[in-house]
Amino acid sequence: MEFVDSVAAWLLDPAHWAGPDGIPTRIGEHLLLSVGPLLAAVVVALPLGLYIGHTGRGAFLAVNLSNIGRALPSLGILGIFLPITAGLGLGFGVPPTVIALFALAIPPIVTNTFTGIREVDPELIEAGRGMGMRERELLAKVELPLAMPIVLAGLRTSAVQVVATATLGAVLGTGGLGRYIIDGIKQQDDPRLFVGAVIVALLAIATELAFAALQRAAVSPGIRASGRSAPALAVDARPPI
């Protein structure tokens, strides 16, 4: 009970709700840290996945990318970029974190886009060709809408992964919610690290739910009517590290 009281006291302290180390600031930093790398990864990975899925070229790369992504520990990826950005004079905290988050977000999007496009019934593509569609139209009007649930499942995996790993940025000295956990451990401040952990967990779950809702909303009405409305699971779902 003593611990519950100390957590409540920490939460009720107005000092923890304002200023550079306040909860709103830390949540804002966390989201800022996550959004850029995720968007950049979509810009790079989506066309790559579409190209590989449509042409079949580089399928080996798409499959192995996710396997390598799984074996590489996120903390290792963060660490790997630190000496590089420091060596290039780019700095220590945010630059290596943002690059690592970008790198982490790519494999699920590429692999899922590729898989989604590959799994489109070849007869539908033939039908599209028969109707006189050009390659680009086929991709935009037939393949992508049908693959959309799996493509968005990949995006969801990436988003949750980025939000989760942004927490580890605090190890390199960034802001964000990881600060509460890392500083809490250093200062042996249990309420601080506990509250930080709860907010991070809620933020990750909220991200998961938001992208699941997006997945439902963005599926073409025709596919939804055919009963495939449950959000597809990502091809390489793994816990965010």
Place this chain on the structure above:
Amino acid sequence: MPDEPLIRFDWIVDNIGEIGRRLGEHLVMTVIAVLVGFVISFALALLIRRYHALAGPVLGVSGVLYTVPSLALFALVLPFTGLSLLSAEIALVSYTVLILVRNLLTGLDSVPPDVTEAAVGMGFTPSQRLWRIELPIALPVIVAGLRIATVTTIGLVTVTSLIGQGGLGYLIVTIGINQFFPTPIYVGAILSVALAIGADIGLLRVQHALTPWARARASSG
């Protein structure tokens, strides 16, 4: 750090003992998490098969826990069990259970109903059926789950260095990142990947050894 080469081989040679020790710690923490997680998952999967009402809650809770970032999960147990191996293993085991319960259930459900019926007809008791029919048939799916759980755990163990544990994360964080020293970062990351790939291949070998019939079928067909 800017003047520091990315990898200093003399440091690796001088600290080969420490590197080996950290690799050993990493392996031990992984094996504990996967073994304990497997035993718990096995019991849970059998319970769910007997009481189907449990399936919804167990899989629902595990689905939510799956999205909780590892550092957050470690931090959530810290106030209760401190900076200890126990804290690390509680979080690690939770993740392995999430992966393994689903796979065990999928594997056991993949047994064709007529095979089960044939076993019943031959007078197999439920436990004989489980050990001699269902588990052998489910083995490839179960090992697939074990491979994912093991590779994931090897990655997660690096994070335990943040709650005072050893392992390869000690090289990456404690003497690498915290002291701006690139060599141990790269040594730790590379060894972690090598360990993950080695464990993956090793488990696949075990699966092939345990299911000789699958190989026979593959080569004859």
